[in-house]
């Protein structure tokens with residue numbers, strides 16, 4: 326049962342949503358250790374809008390009702406702040422990250438970055454994505470197992486280093502790849518993710534302490550990035566089509582260029598937001614395609630209907646079943662379970678509830694995507710549902726929405742489809758997982774537990 330009676334619009338006036346009764350510490354532990362079970366339990370018990378409390382975070386309204394999500398995403402953006410509610414990522418991304426900005430500065434930065442992820446630029450990335458996928462997978466050995474998530478991360482990181490930084494293979498490229506991967510691995514277990522949530526744990530107690538290790542890796546990463554920025558500033562003739570080139574030449578309305586720190590934070594944001602998310606989505610896609618044999622068969626049939634090796638990337642990305650497989654992958658376990666928080670700058674009525682200034686609202690994408698009234702048999706992987714009907718942006722929202730909708734949405738979908746098509750058309754794989762794979766927390770995203778083990782059977 327999804328919607329509690331009290332949640333109907335007319336009965337809610339002057340009331341707050343129902344509050345989860347479990348103690349804060351228990352809600353926090355469950356959210357970290359059993360995220361799926363915890364969310365399912367809350368939805369069953371409290372309905373599709375409720376108040377939850379987690380240690381280290383402000384009290385939040387969690388919403389998964391499409392009508393409420395529409396009200397939120399279409400509200401005046403001046404009414405909602407996100408940046409100030411995303412402090413948890415500041416140690417990683419820096420204070421100038423798009424994710425941490427609000428108001429006019431946020432709008433300006435989005436305008437500046439947006440063209441890099443759309444239109445003609447995307448087409449240029451298509452060939453590069455297929456090349457990188459072929460290069461990384463050519464290291465797979467027939468008869469050998471491999472783990473999908475790190476392998477997909479290798480692809481997505483190489484793609485982003487080349488598109489965002491314009492970096493070609495070389496010493497700095499290798500080093501950035503290594504340090505960034507190690508830095509993100511600091512948060513690879515649900516418990517180490519706790520460090521992001523509690524400021525009191527963020528203490529550098531030496532190179533072997535968890536936070537100390539993170540801080541040193543971040544310093545190494547920053548040194549590499551600042552070297553690259555300095556060299557590129559000194560060699561204007563080397564500017565290319567990449568996003569760093571675009572940002573280096575950008576000017577604000579006063580004619581000011583971006584400072585080195587601003588550039589570093591924005592580059593880190595692209596790297597952080599752009600590569601691990603896509604890699605996790607791809608690992609899930611490989612899991613589901615090999616978990617449901619009929620899906621694999623149908624997908625192969627569609628891919629075999631065109632000459633993948635010579636096809637224009639856009640022809641591949643428009644294949645309907647491939648699109649349905651990627652959408653269903655992002656529906657069932659959406660990688661980012663919650664949108665960025667929205668903090669009310671003035672009182673707001675949401676689904677008839679009166680929410681006060683300062684209240685934090687988080688859209689729970691996972692719960693919206695699990696609603697049986699929108700997605701019958703929600704726990705079943707069934708791409709056909711995306712061929713049978715269209716879902717509104719408030720029913721299907723793996724990339725969030727409103728003025729904060731994921732900047733890299735088109736890029737991520739493009740990459741997912743091209744990499745999946747390249748792998749499926751080159752290799753036959755076998756899933757080695759004996760039991761259903763569940764999502765676990767990795768920092769602020771949710772990834773398949775164990776990373777998805779597969780075996781390379783033969784080259785097709």
Ligand code: HEM
Pocket residue numbers: 423424425435594595596598599600602603606659660661663664665666723724725726727728729730731732733734736737
């Ligand atoms: C499958 C891959 C991805 C998923 C599932 C994903 C998901 C999301 C979600 C849910 C949000 C928050 C939206 C909201 O609160 O309304 C977001 C924001 C963002 N994403 Fe992505 N993302 C992905 C890939 C990418 C890529 C490839 C890039 C860039 C290279 C990127 C850059 C960003 C940025 C910069 C923001 C912040 C936008 C803002 O604050 O205005 N993401 N993403």
